Amino acid sequence: MPPAEPIRRTSRAVKVRRRLRSRIILSFALLGFVLTLLLAFSANWVRNRVEEDIVIDAMSRNINEYQRRFFESNGKQRDLPIQQWRAFVFTPDKFDQLKVEEPDWWDLPDGLHRLNGIDEDGEPFNYALTVRKTPQAWFFLAYNTTESARGKEKFNNSLIAVVVVFTALSLLIGWWSASKVMSPVSELASRLRAYRGSSDPQPLAPHFPEDEVGELAQALDDYSDRLTDVVQRDREFNADVSHELRTPLAVIRGSVELMLSRSDLDEKTKARLQRIQRAEQQGTDLISALLLLSRSERGHGNTDVARVVEQLLESHRAQLGSKALVLRMEGKCGRVVDAPEAALSVALGNLIGNAVKYTKQGEVVVRLLADGVEVIDSGPGLSAEDAARLFERGYRGSHAGHSQGGGIGLSIVSRLCALYGWQVNVRPGEVTGVIATLSFLPRADTDTDSST
Structure with a gap:
């Protein structure tokens, strides 16, 4: 195995560990953001719904009261003494006046409507208008919602700030939690790197509590023991095979050399003996090379x-x-x-x-x-x-x-x-x-x- 290979694997392990820490931090940040956003959306929806119900109820009760007073006074009492409210009544002889003064109101059906207008100073404003049309008269009750809209805008801005703050807080909590969670994993990786190249690695499990990381350390210790046994048996087997094969090859070499030293050999027999000698040398070289490969030792x-x-x-x-x-x-x-x-x-x-x-x-x-x-x-x-x-x-x-x-x-x-x-x-x-x-x-x- 080339020397650079363990370094590449270690670098990859470090990148995986960093990505795991980043995922934990990102998960906390996203969780905080989503939950806060849902809370803000829910609060805004509830606020709008409650406000709408209150406005509808108040305007319905007031226009009913306005209608009652108008008919009880035979059309003489037109005032409704409530702040931020304006009441209007148009009898059939004043419908033409309604078309001139408030043309947008002419075609509105009964019920609550949201409209925009321009006040005496030329400033835009929002108002809610309740319409009640009877054969005797048309009643209109207007409520200025400009301040309510401004309050709603401030409330929404506050919700945005809350979302940002709680997301940042979730990010900090995630960073702190990831550091705590990954600390034993980082220590385990450091101890593993410290054992690189060691022929007698020390057990990892005693350095960690009996939790998930401790179980991982124990599993690594067990795997290391099994791997060490396998490598040891493999080396012993290769050494034994090499020794057992070298012995007969040495006998063959000695016998061939002894036979080649004789002077009465014919050329055909000599050629065959030389071929055996070359085959013995090739076998010896191959055994030496395989033994080096099995040990991963560079001779x-x-x-x-x-x-x-x-x-x-x-x-x-x-x-x-x-x-x-x-x-x-x-x-x-x-x-x-x-x-x-x-x-x-x-x-x-x-x-x-x-x-x-x-x-x-x-x-x-x-x-x-x-x-x-x-x-x-x-x-x-x-x-x-x-x-x-x-x-x-x-x-x-x-x-x-x-x-x-x-x-x-x-x-x-x-x-x-x-x-x-x-x-x-x-x-x-x-x-x-x-x-x-x-x-x-x-x-x-x-x-x-x-x-x-």
Whole structure:
């Protein structure tokens, strides 16, 4: 695993934690705003409804009283001694006067009406008008609601201020509550970050009370214990397998070397023994590389790239038989990489081996570059699907046919590159074949479209 990966995950966790805190604060603010807004709307609606009922009731009682006094006095008593009220009565002989003085009142039906007017000073005002029309007379009772409208405007402004104040108060309460709620979570994350890279992490649960965060800490402790056991068993298994496989390989190596030292060997037997020797070396290199991958440990060494390429080409030349294929190396490179020879041999061996396997005739050229190696073949090429899935574990290309192999070679190459910070890329050739590139530059200095 690349070293930068845990940092990216930690950064993502911090962003998630901050978004959670922001959501808590926003939830409190929205709750306060919505509840206060509903309260303000309800209070305003109730106030208007009560005021309307009071006005309607008062005007109905007063116009009834006005009508009663008018008829009892045979039309002589026209005054209604109530402040902010004005009463008007028009008998049939004065209907024409009504059309002139108050034309807006002429077509109004019985009931309460809201109207606007202009007073003696030219200032607009609002008033409520109750209309009662009888065959003997038309009665009009007007009530000036200008002051009431101003009071309503002040009341609405006060409600707006209340909404703003209580929303701000909810925001502060939300910020305080979020800080209290997220404080143990932040402490848990800090303790987890402090254990990064530790081979013996301490339990988290004792540092937290028995609440939801404490349960989370206990679950993390349990998961850590299980994960530690799995990793420990995996490492022990890999070490045991490596040891058990190295023993027979060492026996094979010793036996082959002893047999090759004999002077009475014919060329055919010698060639077969040399093939066994190369296979033993490849097996030993592969075991070493897999052991490094299983431990995620980057081995060190001063490995000459050109010398490894020459060894691999010589090994494959001995296995060509009658195949019309030329293997050659181009360029001179004194590049030395900080990696065990086994790791580099496995990475380049898979790339060169694939080129040799799928190229029926022509040539396979291994070109040494200043910062890497290119393996160029004249084989059948690479399809778009193969290019997209070539490094997937278990995937075998469309040209694999009935050839041996489980489709894990390039997957191992990809994992080795991830471990050492190399880059591997496979693309179609300019005319035919495939070009595989292994670059030894650090990840930060390479193109982002590599296929690791």
